[in-house]
Structure formats: C-alpha cells, structure tokens
Amino acid sequence: MTTSLEAPASTPAFQQVGLARKAKNGVATVLVWLSFLIAVVPLIWVLYTVIVNGITRIPFSNWWGEDFGNVLSDEVGGGVLHAVIGTLLQGLVCAVIAVPLGLFVAIYLVEYGRGKLAKTTTFMVDILSGVPSIVAALFIYALWITTFGLPRSGFAVSLALVLLMIPVVVRSSEEMLRIVPDDLREASYALGVPKWKTIVKIVLPTALSGIIGGIMMALARVMGETAPLLVLVGYSSYVNWNIFSGEQASLPLVMNNERVTNTMTPGSVGFERIWGAALTLVLIIAVINLLATLISRLVAPKKK
Template identity: 50%
Template sequence: MSNAAIVDKRPSALRGASMPKWSPWAIAAGSVAVAIGISLVAGFDSKIQWGLLSGLIFLIATYGIAARVEGRRQAKDRIATGLVWVAFLVALIPLLSLVWTTVSRGVKVLDIYFLTHSMGIVADAQPGGGVYHAIIGSLEQVGLATIIAAPIGILTAVYLVEYGGRGRLARAVTFFVDVMTGVPSIVAGLFILSLMLIFEMEPFGFAGSLALAILMMPVVVRSTEEMLKLVPNELREASLALGVPKWRTILKVVLPTSIGGITTGVMLAIARIAGETAPVLLLVFGNRFINNNPFEGAQQSLPLYIYQQYSQSAGENTAYDRAWAASLTLIAFVMILNLVARGIARWKAPKSGR
C-alpha cells in the first residue's frame, strides 16, 4: 500500500467536531416543547404565537449548541440555514391552512351534479344548483384572453430581445410594459367599460376577455423576454454564419430552444388572470343560466360566481357551501394549469448530450 493511501486514511487534523445529522430535528422538537411550556405559563392562546416562539427558540438553541460544539463560524452557517427553514415554514403554513380550509368546506356539495348543472331557476337560499355555467364562462373568457394576449406578448418580447436593442422604441415599450404590470385589474375593466359605453354595448363575455388580455400581456412579455435572453448567443451566431436569415433563425432556433419556458410563462399568466373578479363583475355581469356564446349576452365565471354566492349567503348555508365548492374548483383549475406548465417545461427542457 502506498504512503499516499496511508495518509488519506488518517483522520484530518483540520476537521473539528461536528453535530450529528439528527441534531436539527432534536433541537426543533425541544424548541417546540419549550415554546408550548412557556406559552402555557404565560397564557398565550394563539397557535401563531406558539409557532413564532418555537422558531425563535430554535434559532437561539441552534446557534448556542453549534457554537459550543463546532465553533462560531460553523454556527453562523447553521443559523443561516435555520433562518431559511423558518422562513419556508412561515410561508408554507398559510398556504396549507388555505388549502385545508377550502377542501374541508368545499367538499360538502362538490360532486358530479354540482359540476354539471347551472343555477338556472334555483334560488340562492335553496339547495341544489351547480357551477357548470361558470366553468363554461371562465374557460371561454380565459381562452379568448389567451388567444389575444399570448401572440402579442410573445411577439413583443421577440422584438425587445432580438430587434429592439437599446433603441428609443424598445425603451418606451419596456417602460409601458412595466407600467401595465402594476395596473390594477379594476382599471383594465373600467377602460373596456368606457369603450362599451361609447358604443352602447351590453355586457358580454368577450368584453371580460379583453380586460383579462390587458392584464395578461405584460406577464407574457416579461416571462418570454427572460426565456429568450437565456438562449446562448452562440446558437444565433452559428445559424447566421450559415447564411440563415435572422427571422428564420428566430423561428427555427431561438423559439424552439426556449419554447418550454415560454409555455410555462403563458400558463402562469393564465393562472394569474383566472381568479380576477373585478373586470368580470363590471363587463360580464353574471348569468344564472348557461350561455355558450361569449359574444352575446351576460355570462358567468368562477370568480364572479364565488363572489355572488358568498355575498348572498347571509344566514344561508347552501349559498355559503356553493361558494366554497366553487373556490375549490377554481383552485383545482389553477393547480392543473401549473402542473401542465411544469410538465411542458420538463418535456421541452434541453437535454444535455453525453
């Protein structure tokens, strides 16, 4: 056996003592127990206070134990890791609470009948009725908004990245995109409503789609712009060096390379507008019956259905339950969109060659 192998097997003098892998879990369990004890003695009734006190004790105990066993330098690293985990749990708990509340209250009336029937002649105080007309309205309105906003947003991003450069027009477009990103949804609804009043038009589904498209466009532009910037310039230069025109390089090289990220951005933009209520309330107006034509007559949507049922549920459990069931349906719709976006992104992700 060589001398190098013998040296490698010797314990390193530079390696100090280290805490076992299970120590963070033990410290967390002890912190929770101590926090509960302090809360009971101090009279804290809120579980939120218990959680915050547990996190604070966990950070203090982690630093103290790590500093004693591993040294202050390693203790600082562990305290930073602990802060990340505490922040993650603080962000995760409200999300889990929201999902649990929606599921527990929404499953009371959520069934096949609820998904395949409209309110029709069912009064809000009566049991029965469903959300089918709202699902149809949301799908049509969001679908039309996507057909309008996605091509415009993608082409705008292509111009900004591939053609605009640092020109005045590109800077102006970027500025207005940033402004549109912060425009409240009610302002987009009022803009379309003012046009409807000028032309003396009645509420209809496509008007809501126009407002949703305004809200969706800046999200598509920003996400597509970032995806196009990630495409290596070497791919563009190689295509141009072969004599391929720039428009064809964009169409055959740049867009296919970033199609996964672009699709993900569009899906996330759809999820962003799927829960908008204010523009739909102003422009679509709501309808208790099924209306499959978004270009004529008032139409329903899931966010508007939730708002109307909840606002009319004073003392009526039936309308209250329908509002929560529709909320669960909307969450499921957005969740499916996010899963589809992740699947497409993974499917279209560039494969590293061997």
C-alpha cells in the same frame, strides 16, 4: 531524491474552511429554511381552509353537470357548469389574444430592441404590470361600451383580462429568451442562417418550456379576477356559450352572487356554494398547471 512531480500536493485552499465561514453558512441555511416555512405555512393554511369548506359539494356529479337555472337561490342542488364554461371561455379568448402579443413584444425587446422605442416599450410594460384590475375594467367599459356602444359581454371581460395578462407574458417570456446562450445564436449566424429563422428554429424551441410555464402562470392569475366581471358582464344562472352576447357566469361571479343573495353561516347553501366554487377554481388552475408542466417537459430540449 524526489522530484516536484513526486512531492505530495498541498491541501487545496477551498478545503480549509474557517469557523467563521461555517457559522455564516449555518446562519444562512437557517434563514433560508425559515423564509421557506414562512411562505409555505400561509399557503397550506389557505389550501386546507378551501378544501375543508368546499369539499362538501365537489364529489357530486350534479355540481359539475348542472347549473343554477332551475334551482332557487336558497335551495340545495344545482352545480357550477355554467360558471366553469364561462371561466374557461373567457380565459381561452384572453389567452388567444394576449399570448401572441406578449410573445412578440418579448422577442422584439430581446432580439431587436434598441434605442428609444425599446425603452418606451419596456416602460409601458412596467406601467401596465402595475395597473389594478378595476382600472383595466373601467378602461374597457369606457372604450367598448360607452364609446363603441357595444353590450356588456364575456368578450369585454376577456379584453380587460388581456391588459392584465400581457405584462406577465412579456416579462416571463423575456427572461426565458435572455437565458438562451448567445453561442447558439452565433453558431447559427456563422452558418449563414437569417436572424428571423434563428429565432424561430433555435431560440424559441430552446426557451419554449419556460415560456409555456410563464403563460400558464399568467393565465392562472387572470382567471381569478373579479373586478372585470362585476363591471363588464352580468351574472347568469344558466349556461351561455356565446361569449359575445348576453350575461355569462364565471366562478368568481358565483362566489360574489352567493355572498350577496344568501347567508354566510357555516352549513348554509350559500356558504357551501361559495367555498365549492373556490375549490373548483383552485382545481381547474391546478389542472392547467399540471398540463403546462407536462407540455414543458415534452417540448424541452433533450439532453444526451
């Protein structure tokens, strides 16, 4: 006589997969891969075009160590040192202003936001995320230059980029903070730790790796903007370290200036400079993203 414990177990229900479910799974798999290919092919095409057309100037040391100050517009030579410095300075000042503001807003919305103020803040962030770059540039022009009478400068460009960067930082940081388990917060509160210290010691370190990734994504987005540069600062072919005064170049401005002053026939000086500047911008953003990935892994919570 066999007992119920000795009787053979029945086949689990999840192992009995029907043909219809297998067919649906196959169709879904094909659609996912097809969507992936549709998204990747244009990306590979763009990267291939930029690399093929821009690689002619990148390997030379003068491209990274000189400016166009002593070179004629149609003369071979010179480099984008002035534009790289301008791009990095404007992006750095923008990040210094936008990152704390965006992070504080995200913390407020996730940890403290209740009532009409939180709803209003969320609504304004949504509106700001849809503002075109030219509108942000015109707003800063009206406020900074027309109202206050201050000169066009790289700092004015950074202020316009702040308006574009803040909503991206807020949204990415907000999502990272929300995925932190509430159990960690409740355990900290149970030990008598104040809420602000729980946020600083528990919540932020747990979400920090994702927050850094979102910040770098936002920075990469604004570094390629052109409209604020055209409105708020003039192009200079020399290196300008003073972001508060004078004309200042950047990589998008180099591309626009060469498009206006030179011919765009393949093999011409203007053609090579435009694609070289584009590839330089792609390389800088790629390096920033690699650094962000490395930092994110270093600060990520360690798994035992």
